[in-house]
Amino acid sequence: MAMQSSAEEPIPVRAVSEAVAGWISRLGAIWVEGQLAQINKRPGSQMVYLVLRDPSADVSVQITTFRRVFEAVVPPLTEGARVIVYGKPDFYVPRSSFSIRGEEIRQVGLGELLARLEMLKAKLKAEGLFDPRRKKPLPFLPHCVGLITGRASAAERDVLENAKRRWPGVQFRVVNTDVQGPKAVPQILPALAQLDADPEVDVIIIARGGGSVEDLLPFSDEALIRAVGECETPVVSAIGHEPDSPILDLVADFRASTPTDAAKRVVPDVAEEMDRVAELRRNAWRSVARILEREAMGLASFRQRPVLASPYSMIDGRRNDLEELTRRARSSVGHRLDRASDDLGHTLARVRALSPMATLERGYSIVLAPSGHAVRSAEEVSEGDVLDIRFASGRVDAAVSEVFRADDASPDIASTEESPSE
Known part of the structure; x- marks a missing residue:
């Protein structure tokens, strides 16, 4: 249980040490492994004092054991040896020091290691x-x-x-x-x-x-x-x-x-790297020389081609071709225009032949009712209507005084209809 204390009622040092000793005494015996960092054998004393250090951390513990226990280990223990100690944790109250009282010590053998x-x-x-x-590459330099x-x-x-x-x-x-x-x-x-x-x-x-x-x-x-x-x-x-x-x-x-x-x-190695740089330079010069030689040969070959030896010959040939194509284009366009003009004349003649004006010019006229539509039969007008009569040249207005239908047409009209040749 926690010890009760205050500023008015502090705990004496001896009480603290005795309490710590009581807690540690209840831990019981344990096995602990470490490396011997120090061996102290005092002349005339039956006790041997060891310092056991953790191999992976700066942590050590005091080991006290009887000389007979220490000397019973074979081979003899030396500083740096890896050992396993069986002992009981102990707290020495007068000095408030912690240690382990060793009852058995075993040296870790090579095979076990x-x-x-x-x-x-x-x-x-x-x-x-x-x-x-996971491995990282080493830097070159x-x-x-x-x-x-x-x-x-x-x-x-x-x-x-x-x-x-x-x-x-x-x-x-x-x-x-x-x-x-x-x-x-x-x-x-x-x-x-x-x-x-x-x-x-x-x-x-x-x-x-x-x-x-x-x-x-x-x-x-x-x-x-x-x-x-x-x-x-x-x-x-x-x-x-x-x-x-x-x-x-x-x-x-x-x-x-x-x-x-x-x-x-x-x-x-600086010498090896210098040799490598020199070799790379030589290879580079050889590569550049080969490229220049190849390009020079290609340039000479290009210069010997006819198109470069006489460049205007190609232009003259293309000029002749262009003139011929221009002539042919103009001729083709002329023929097309002529044909189109003839077609247009024929079409215009047909349009004129079918035009109402051409009919009027042959002596016919167009009669328009007061509503403005062309009169096709006598039944479409009535007495008193003012008709608009249009000729090829000019127009007249005429009033209807009498309407003759088809069934009561005058003999003159009937005879005319029956004998159109007359």
Whole structure:
């Protein structure tokens, strides 16, 4: 339960320490794994004091155990060894210090380490961290190269010397860290984050010389592997020699067999590039010369063609053709106009023959009723109507004094109708 306190009734230090000790004592015994960072065996004391550090973080815990428990481990424990401790958490009230009282210590064997690495490798592969599609290409000529390696190490010297020998103008941003032991991963992680956040760094090399499986364990640490997989900057793994294969090689964007090989892969060789540029120039000149030669031959061939040797001959020929076509066009148009004129004359004659005026000119007239329509029979008029009689030339008005229908027509009219020839 929470301890009740206030400014007026504070809790003494001893009460706090005793409460913390009581809570920790209820945790029970646990198994804990880590890497031995420090071993302190005091002369004449039956107790051995160990510092157990987390391989992936800057976190450690004090281990106290009896000398007989410590010396029972085979092979003998040394600093840097990976161990599993069975013990009970303990809180020492007078000093308010936390520790684990170790009752059994087991050293992690090489076979178990390799089995754990294989399990971790399978887990990360299933998550897709080794997918080739995730790998970023290395820049052709990096402006600045980030290097994470041990201080004054052979790996650092190999990378710097070989890179500057190949491209003297290359710049390096070197961060020295531990490359083995319990402090390696806690130091490499912030160094990697620092270089990845630097906009001037175009590629990062993590380099270390060869060593045993235990020495190279930091480069198979899960936290480091995931950090490399999340980097935006391409990462080159240059750990150990050709046979060495930590998990970092699988997640890195490029795996170099040695630190020297990493330098060769990251920066180009200035001599090789100059030779390549010279060869490209020679190829370009040869290509241009071939193109010019081909175009000159084509131009000479064009100049020898008749159309270019005597260009006016083509114009003269086209002029004759144009004159002939003009003559033929005018002749064709003339014939068409003549035929059209004849057709128009014939049509005009037929129209005139059928025109009412032509009938009037032959002696006939047109009688119009007062309503204005032509009178076709005597039945259409009445006595007293004023008729409009039109001739070929002029017109007269006539009043109807008497109407003779067909049935009572006068004998003169009847005889005229019966004898039209008279």
